[in-house]
Amino acid sequence: MSRAIVLYLHVHQPFRIRQYTIFDAGVNHNYFDSPPNTQTNNPDIIHKVSDKSYLPTNKILLDLLNQYPEFHLSLSLTGTVLEQFERWAPETLQSFKDLVSTGRVEILAETFHHSLAFFYSREEFEAQVELHRKKIEASFGQTPVVFRNTELAYNNDIAYWADQAGYKGILAEGWDKFLGWRSPNFVYRPKYTENIRLLMKNYKLSDDIAFRFCDHDWKEWPLTADKFCHWLNETKDGTNFNLFMDYETFGEHQWADSGIFDFLKSLPSEWLKNSNNTFMTISQAIDSFEPVDDIDIPETITWADTERDLSAWLGNPMQQEAIQAVYGMRTEILSTNDPVLIEDWRRLQTSDHYYYMCTKWFNDGDIHAYFSPYETPYIGFINYMNTWHDIRFRLSDLGIGI
Amino acid sequence: MLGWELPPYNSGGLGIACYQLCKALAKRNADIEFVLPYVYNYKVDFMKVTTFSQMTAPEWIKKYGSVYTNLAGKAADFIYSQEFSLDKALDWIIREQNFDVVHAHDWLTFRSALKVKQLTNWPLIVQLHSVESDRAGGHRGNPLVEEIEGLGVTMADRVIAVSNYTKKAIMHDYGVPADKIEVVYNGLDKSEMEPLDDASAYPYLERLRSNGYHVVTNVGRMTIQKNITTLLMAAKEVIFRESKTIFLLVGDGDQYNELIGLAARLGIAKNVIFTGFQRGKQWRDSFAMSDLFVMPSASEPFGLTPIEALFYGVPSLISRQSGVGEIYTNCLKVDCWDVNEIANQITSVIQNPGLHETLVSNAKQELEHLTWDKPSQRLMDIYQQQAVGAIA
Numbered sequence: 001m002s003r004a005i006v007l008y009l010h011v012h013q014p015f016r017i018r019q020y021t022i023f024d025a026g027v028n029h030n031y032f033d034s035p036p037n038t039q040t041n042n043p044d045i046i047h048k049v050s051d052k053s054y055l056p057t058n059k060i061l062l063d064l065l066n067q068y069p070e071f072h073l074s075l076s077l078t079g080t081v082l083e084q085f086e087r088w089a090p091e092t093l094q095s096f097k098d099l100v101s102t103g104r105v106e107i108l109a110e111t112f113h114h115s116l117a118f119f120y121s122r123e124e125f126e127a128q129v130e131l132h133r134k135k136i137e138a139s140f141g142q143t144p145v146v147f148r149n150t151e152l153a154y155n156n157d158i159a160y161w162a163d164q165a166g167y168k169g170i171l172a173e174g175w176d177k178f179l180g181w182r183s184p185n186f187v188y189r190p191k192y193t194e195n196i197r198l199l200m201k202n203y204k205l206s207d208d209i210a211f212r213f214c215d216h217d218w219k220e221w222p223l224t225a226d227k228f229c230h231w232l233n234e235t236k237d238g239t240n241f242n243l244f245m246d247y248e249t250f251g252e253h254q255w256a257d258s259g260i261f262d263f264l265k266s267l268p269s270e271w272l273k274n275s276n277n278t279f280m281t282i283s284q285a286i287d288s289f290e291p292v293d294d295i296d297i298p299e300t301i302t303w304a305d306t307e308r309d310l311s312a313w314l315g316n317p318m319q320q321e322a323i324q325a326v327y328g329m330r331t332e333i334l335s336t337n338d339p340v341l342i343e344d345w346r347r348l349q350t351s352d353h354y355y356y357m358c359t360k361w362f363n364d365g366d367i368h369a370y371f372s373p374y375e376t377p378y379i380g381f382i383n384y385m386n387t388w389h390d391i392r393f394r395l396s397d398l399g400i401g402i
Numbered sequence: 403m404l405g406w407e408l409p410p411y412n413s414g415g416l417g418i419a420c421y422q423l424c425k426a427l428a429k430r431n432a433d434i435e436f437v438l439p440y441v442y443n444y445k446v447d448f449m450k451v452t453t454f455s456q457m458t459a460p461e462w463i464k465k466y467g468s469v470y471t472n473l474a475g476k477a478a479d480f481i482y483s484q485e486f487s488l489d490k491a492l493d494w495i496i497r498e499q500n501f502d503v504v505h506a507h508d509w510l511t512f513r514s515a516l517k518v519k520q521l522t523n524w525p526l527i528v529q530l531h532s533v534e535s536d537r538a539g540g541h542r543g544n545p546l547v548e549e550i551e552g553l554g555v556t557m558a559d560r561v562i563a564v565s566n567y568t569k570k571a572i573m574h575d576y577g578v579p580a581d582k583i584e585v586v587y588n589g590l591d592k593s594e595m596e597p598l599d600d601a602s603a604y605p606y607l608e609r610l611r612s613n614g615y616h617v618v619t620n621v622g623r624m625t626i627q628k629n630i631t632t633l634l635m636a637a638k639e640v641i642f643r644e645s646k647t648i649f650l651l652v653g654d655g656d657q658y659n660e661l662i663g664l665a666a667r668l669g670i671a672k673n674v675i676f677t678g679f680q681r682g683k684q685w686r687d688s689f690a691m692s693d694l695f696v697m698p699s700a701s702e703p704f705g706l707t708p709i710e711a712l713f714y715g716v717p718s719l720i721s722r723q724s725g726v727g728e729i730y731t732n733c734l735k736v737d738c739w740d741v742n743e744i745a746n747q748i749t750s751v752i753q754n755p756g757l758h759e760t761l762v763s764n765a766k767q768e769l770e771h772l773t774w775d776k777p778s779q780r781l782m783d784i785y786q787q788q789a790v791g792a793i794a
Contacts (some may be wrong), residue, residue, distance in 0.1 A: 021746035022643060277684050317763070321756025359732070364616070378734055381757055383752040 004280035005232070005271055006199065008171070009075040009247035010148070011096075012114050013049065014352035016373055020383045022368060025390040026301050032347065043088040050092040050198070053251030058095035059248075062189055065102045068268045072104045072279045075247070076148050079112030079135045080350060093139070098138045106281035109144035116150055116313060118158060119300075119328040126302065128346070129165075142242035146170065146282045152201070152244070152303040153310060156296065159190030159198065167196055169286045170329040171244065172199035173303045178295060185238025186313065187289040191296040193348050195287045198295055201244040201303060204337075205231070210245040214258040225266040233271045233274060240285045244303070264344035291336035305360075313354040318381040323395040325388050332400050333391070341394055348387060403435045404504070404511035405489065406450070410444065410681070411458075414623055415706050416531050419564075423592040424449050426774035430782050434787045437676070439487040454491035480511065481546065484636060488514040496522055502789040503527060509534070509547055512554030519557070525788040528554045529562035529586075533571045536701040539626035550780065554574045559788055562586050562781070564704040565725025571703070586723050586781055587729050589774035590709045596686040597731055598714065602686040607648065607675075611691070615646045618754045619692035619716075621685070622699075623705050624655030629700040629721070631657070631664060636698075638668045639745035652688040654679040689714040693758065694751045698725055699760060700738050712769050717761035719747055729772065732764040 018034035034041040064071045064300040077096065077189075085093035099105045117125035129147075137143055144168035147162040153327055154172035162170045167343050174184030184200040184233045208228070212218045220227070232241055246253065254260040274294050280288065301308050314320060356372040357380045374380035403424065407417035418532050424434050434600035435450045441458045478745055490553035505527045506515035519526045528584045528756050534543030534551055555561050562585045571661060602608045607617055618640070622628045622759035630651065637649045651661070651674065658676070665674040680688060689695065695711035695718045705726040712730075719725055721738035734751070736743045751757050 004530065021742060022749045023639075023742055025748065136625035206540060317756040318754070319756075321754055357760075359760060377733070378732075378757065381735075381754070381760075385748070385750055385754050385757075 001239065002276050002278050002287060002288075003306060004234075004240050004278050005141070006242045006280050006282060006285050007016055007072075007268075008076070008108070008148075008244045008282060009241070010245070011075060011081055011247040012056075012079075013042070013046060013084055014114065014350040015080055015084070015347045015352065016045070017348075017383050018044055018127070018387045018389055020390075021117060022386050022389070025208045025386050026393040029344070029390060029394065031344065031387045032389070041085060046084045046092075047090045049252050051250060052256070053102045053248050054089075055095060055106055056261060057247070057250040057255070058092075058099060060261060061099055062095070062102075063369075064265070064268050065099065065104055068272060068279075070272055070278045071268050072106075072281045072284060074106040074146070075099070076108040076110050076234055077136070078114040079086055079132050080114060080133055080347065082139055097140060104281070106146065106283055107142050108171070108282065109133060109147045109321060111135075111150055111347050113346045114150050114350050114351055115346070116310070116323065116354075117327075117349060118149060118153070118161075120323065121330055122161075124327070124330055124349075128349075131190045138377065146234040146286075151310075153247065153300055154297060154302070155300045156190065156192055156298055159193050159196060159297075163190070163193040169197045169199060169282050171282070172200050172295075173301050173308055174202055174242065174298065175301050177308075178297045178301070181348060182238045185235065185241055186292045187240065187286060188295045189291040189292055197291055199240070199242050199282055199285060200295070202242050203303070205241060206243050206245050208275070209243065209259070209260075209263070210248040210249045210253065213249075213254045213260055213263070214350070221283075223263065225263050225270040228263075228267070229270040229273070230278075231272070235279075238288045240280065263401050278328045312358050312360065313351050316357070316359050318357045318359075318377070319354045322357065322381060322384055322388070325385070329391065329395070336395070336398050336400065338398070341391070341398075345391055348384070353380070357384070403434055403440060404492075404506040405436060406464040406484070406508065406510045407440065408436070408438065408442060408444070408446070409441075411442070412546060416508060418594075418706070419531060419588050419704075421446075422589065422594060422774055423778065426589070426778035427589060427781060430778055432782065432785070433493065435501075436482070437488060437491050439484045439491075439773075440560075450585075452491055452495060453487075454488040454494075458674075481513075482549070484510055485514055489517065489668050492518055496572065502762045503785045505529065506554070506787075507531065507555060507556075509551040511661070512550050516553065516557055526557070527560045527562060527784065527788060528558040529564075530555070530568055530572060530703070531564055532703040533568060533573055533575055535571060535644050536568075536703050537625075537627055538778055539629070539700045541626070548575075548665065560584065560784060562618070562784070564588055567723070567725040568703040571701075575604050576600075584780070584784055586724075586777045586784075588704050588706055589714060589777050590706065590769075590772050591774055592713065595710070595713050596682060598686070598690055599683075602691060603684045604691050606652075607650070607691050609768055610646075610648060614644075615648055615649055616644070617647050617648045618694045618696055618752075619650040619652065619688055619711075620698070621680075621710075623686050624651070624653050624657040624661055624680045626657065627700055627702075628653075630661055632738060632741055632744065633698045634661065634664050634670070634674065635741045636744035636748065637665075637674065639742065639780050640748045640752070641670050642674045643749055645753060649674045650688060650692060651675065652677045652685070686714065692716050694719060694748060695730050696744070696748065697721065697724060697726075698736075698738050698744060699726075709769070709772050712765050715762055715766070717751070717758060717765060718762075719744065719751070730765070730768060732761055732768055734761070752789040 015032040068240040111128040147167040184202045188198040190198045280354050306399050357377045359377045405420045408421050409417050438453045438454045504524050534547045555578050563583050563585050573580050665671045670675050689711045695716050697720045699721050702724035705724045718733040722768050723738045736749045
């Protein structure tokens with residue numbers, strides 16, 4: 001039986017909030033329009049990441065798709081990144097469309113705004129998944145059949161929801177606490193579901209590429225496609241090697257001079273040297289392999305940090321206060337039927353905003369351990385809450401009490 | 403050691419820093435003789451305190467003024483009278499005893515310290531708790547003071563700065579090379595802190611707080627260096643948005659009357675409370691009573707008050723022009739001149755309890771390390787190097 005690399009790349013950019021003070025609240029509503037050459041300027045970032053990552057990587061991926069008929073991959077693109085491509089980088093959007101038009105790239109479902117809505121409002125969550133479906137259909141002519149939740153946040157409830165909603169597959173971190181002795185290199189069935197299948201990230205192999213690739217202290221450095229495929233070929237167990245990572249791994253997290261592009265270019269030729277080996281999309285893996293067991297995940301896991309939980313987004317009181325403030329105004333916001341106000345409010349739900357308020361690493365003085373456009377998590381919070389106050393102000397302008 | 407004040411006769415942070423530093427050094431078995439210009443009849447068991455003058459601190463201050471008061475026009479009188487007293491004490495000491503190192507705190511002791519060095523050739527360490535350009539609030543300082551300060555840092559064997567911020571100022575103002583200056587941060591001696599009790603010294607503020615008011619506090623000398631005028635301008639913006647906000651200003655200084663006038667002119671007098679200089683329980687509750695401590699100093703070599711506030715569970719907003727920010731991470735930081743940003747951040751703390759809570763819980767973990775433990779060890783190492791160097 002053949003064995004497959006299941007490569008899945010996640011593409012996302014938030015609408016970052018500009019420096020927004022209490023003096024702006026009630027005066028300016030342009031939260032996402034930073035002046036040029038500031039850390040939070042969204043078009044600047046889209047241009048930079050396009051040049052460093054999206055355009056060169058898509059060129060390689062398109063070449064590989066043209067060269068190797070066996071080469072397949074899956075992508076997810078959030079609504080917020082697609083809107084930014086449309087406005088500021090149409091050539092980048094076109095390069096993704098070119099990939100999809102080969103017919104060998106699957107696009108996954110998720111929330112339009114890369115939000116944690118599932119945990120705060122089921123209705124809002126479903127509305128955002130629907131918005132995203134429409135956006136993907138309009139942009140790529142494809143209807144997603146596999147669901148991935150923001151930050152790969154997963155539990156039994158999410159699997160149950162996705163099953164009921166008719167998705168054939170869902171993704172999660174292959175976290176040892178729930179896999180136990182089992183390998184992530186198989187297809188599984190989420191506990192308490194009927195038809196849906198679960199693919200779990202092989203975090204060791206994925207992180208070898210996404211995190212350790214440029215680590216000169218790593219004993220396996222430098223990592224070559226040859227060596228990587230050798231490890232996979234030597235692995236006895238498993239049908240599908242689930243390599244799930246941020247798309248921006250290629251060129252942005254790992255810079256071009258690390259050799260990451262050469263690695264990507266030579267991965268198919270090395271892997272396909274063995275005639276039993278192939279590449280599959282998520283759906284193909286689900287169609288090809290029977291589930292080997294049930295997986296029971298009663299608590300929420302994510303693909304982040306060593307804790308693999310939501311603490312990077314919701315771990316401190318600022319984050320809790322901010323997210324509750326935003327979801328707490330949903331009824332009032334929707335009652336306005338004001339599309340601009342509703343969209344601004346939804347953009348505030350993007351999980352990145354809460355990530356910028358994380359103080360886990362800040363405590364150790366290691367403030368560069370994660371990326372944030374704000375000087376401190378506290379400044380991120382202050383900016384965010386000032387925009388929230390302005391949203392309240394706009395509600396009161398429309399006669400809705402605050 | 404040569405100093406010019408020790409608590410309870412201190413007019414500011416210098417006396418407290420000297421006292422707590424010596425206490426921590428004594429624990430490391432340093433044998434210290436502390437020389438002061440005026441009578442000091444307070445019990446200190448960890449070091450010997452020597453004075454010459456018959457005058458007590460209050461008499462001294464009455465006659466010559468505090469070292470922090472504006473020295474314009476009478477600087478020379480003030481300096482030379484204090485020096486005379488220090489010199490007399492030292493005259494006697496250096497004839498009787500032998501010391502490994504002479505450690506002099508701030509410019510007022512420097513000329514006496516240099517005389518000792520000339521007579522004995524003992525290694526001289528001078529420590530700067532502030533430089534004249536700080537005290538002048540970024541303006542040109544007193545030329546006589548600059549002359550003495552510059553002479554001290556130039557002639558000393560080693561210079562101690564209380565922060566990198568101060569180190570850079572010494573390098574910039576006096577052209578001292580970087581490798582001659584060591585940074586030794588201040589710490590907080592928790593055993594010296596007044597413990598909390600049930601009875602608040604501010605029942606009125608207590609009542610306001612239970613009615614939804616928030617209290618924003620500054621504790622410090624009211625001088626140009628401390629930049630309270632900017633805080634008042636920001637306060638106006640905060641009160642305009644959050645009317646249930648009280649600004650509690652604790653301290654005395656040459657700007658005291660001016661600031662009261664400014665609060666009235668800005669139309670916020672009802673929301674600004676001036677208490678004058680406080681000690682003990684009143685001092686303690688100035689912190690304990692507040693929701694946010696603000697230190698907007700135009701130039702602050704170290705600035706212990708935010709750490710004292712933290713001891714009482716109060717988060718801080720400090721200016722980036724403050725040395726303490728180098729070792730205190732989980733606080734809000736602004737540029738001292740940025741009225742709007744100061745107002746923006748104060749307003750946010752008042753409006754969002756989650757911000758207050760996160761600041762406090764993270765900062766409390768930092769408090770554990772903000773002690774005199776490491777600073778005193780660092781100083782002992784420096785003494786050791788200098789003492790050995792002198793023999794060789």
